[in-house]
Amino acid sequence: MPEEPKPAGPPTQMASTLWEGDLPTTVKAAFGERLLESACYVNQNFFVVQADAVIPLIEFLKREVDFDFLVDLTAVDYPKRAERFELVYILYSYSRNERIRVKTSIADGVVPATATTVHTTANWLEREVFDMFGIRFAGHPEMKRILLPEEWVGHPLRKEYGITQMDNNWVKENLGIESGQ
Amino acid sequence: MSTAETFLDSSELVLNMGPQHPSTHGVLRVILKLDGEKVIGTECVIGYLHRGVEKIGENRTYVMFAPYVDRMDYISAVSNGLGYCLAVEQLGGYVAPPRAQTVRVILTELNRIASHLLWLGTHALDVGAITPLFYTMREREEVLKIFENYCGARLTTHAFRIGGLQYELYDGFEDQVRVFCERMLTKLDEYEELLTGNRIWVNRLTGVGIINAADCKRYGVTGPLMRAAGVAADLRKLQPYSGYEQYDFDIPTRVNGDSFDRYVIRMEEIRQSVRILRQAVERIPTGPVMAKVAKVLKPAIGEAYVSVEAPKGELGYFIVSDGSLHPYRMRVRPPSFLNLQALTEMCKGALVADVVAIIGTLDIVLGEVDR
């Protein structure tokens, strides 16, 4: 009995394509090995770099290629990976009308350099990342919580932090019963 | 040192403004360091309205999360919904049908007008003109009535669904929009009559809270603030979405970047929105309003950042999918949050009373700042 070809399951990785053009070539020339990947997914381009190359790359992009606007800075938590957090910097250039992302992975406890030296915007954004993920940024002017109160325990956007955890703890502490949520 | 000496010597005073301050539009606390009447330092304390929207997003399915985004910037819930739907559509590879796109444009522009009207009314109230509030509320009511007729809710509308629209247009929708456009323009002239020439209004706003184009870029400021500083940055033109490229409209800009310019920009934006509305309402295509979207929505593994021009600035959604029912990461880039960050810069050297005017023209919504 001939074996039926198995239907291809859903991909287990992001099906990104290679991003080619002037910009990746320029960046590759300047950063060499430290640029790990330049890819494109749903028409959105991004660089993946080594952790120590992020700030130099953002500065390079700002100075040489006119990516002068930091749109957003955030993190994604992948608890199963060795380098647990992925930092995402979204940049925009008004002169080129182009948006790119710069991504890097860091392990838990690593203190990446701050981007405030390049973009002042990063100030509050990095504070939010610290608040939500517990990633400290070296050289940040004011590394403290921003949205949550100072006495908050834990960092809510980490994957191990349950969504009802805070409620349950509060109920247990203040009412002395198990929360029914 | 005796107490009398310290009292006389110290020229600095720390003043706590908010969180329950009527002119902070919600629960924003600003700590001001004052030298007499002059502001020499500001610090914003935010987070009083934090509801963990991003965490909720990770715990709901894509369809279920849609009503929650309305609750971030509740003044312009439709823009929030549009951004979210576009982001998920980008990720899942769906395109809303043309009819849905046009209706989306109409509703978003109506919402932009409603948002600017509410801003105008409350800001005028802060600065000391009470009358415009009643008038702008009256016109805003018309917009809310259209929303109510269309989708059944006035504020947190949940008007759009991923892949298109849930509801067909009701009878008389076009006429209602046409009448509103007509009315809005005459009323807008009336507001201008009340405010633009008014010496109190002009003196309170001109030269207050200046932020130039370079600083806008440095601080990540977007929206009307940036256009008031002279940068014609509007995502509807730069990176058109939902069919905005078909419409003929201008991006108003000014040069000074002060509070008065922001007022002028917003008034002009209402006019441009009316222009878009008039074009759009004449050419609503026929056809389906919903694209074929899988019942169980599971976008492939990947990530996408999609942003729209909300009334307050660039509103972006960065969604990471791991191929399951729930978003793996749901990041919202709130315009108000980043605009608020520039407050420190804008308040330098201002007077205490001007801080109220500056916060007012920032047009922040704390629900979106804190999420």
Added chain:
Amino acid sequence: MSKLKQLFRTFFLVDLLEGLWVTFRNQHPKHIYTEQYPSERPQVAERYRGAPRLNNNPENNETLCISCNLCAIACPENLIVVGWERNPETKRKDLIQFTYDVSRCMFCGLCEDACPVDALELTQDFELASYTREGQVWDRQMLEEGPYPVKYKS
């Protein structure tokens, strides 16, 4: 604007008078928009998403709900609980209880959209206040009959 004209405007408070003229025009009774709630209740839109209702079949007054639980699954806030029992004779599910926690509902309409037989519906009733939290948890009877808003005399 010339200096002289500016001076004239400043001196004679023209801007003030212009503003007052606008407010004066708007005083005309035909511009009155105030609603006399609660003596006059506003007519809300047909699609208004307000108080939930569980519809009965108008012919035999039996519930339309087929206990499929789809509404409970669709609800982002997880506030609907459908209780059913399998009827040994008809082999169908009979609705035993249905609770709906109005206090947590955000009236998004997803449950209404999910219902295959239009049994659950968000109606035009918008007066949902109650004096207790428990009063916000509606049971089947309440859902079928709807809220009883107080009738005020005008």
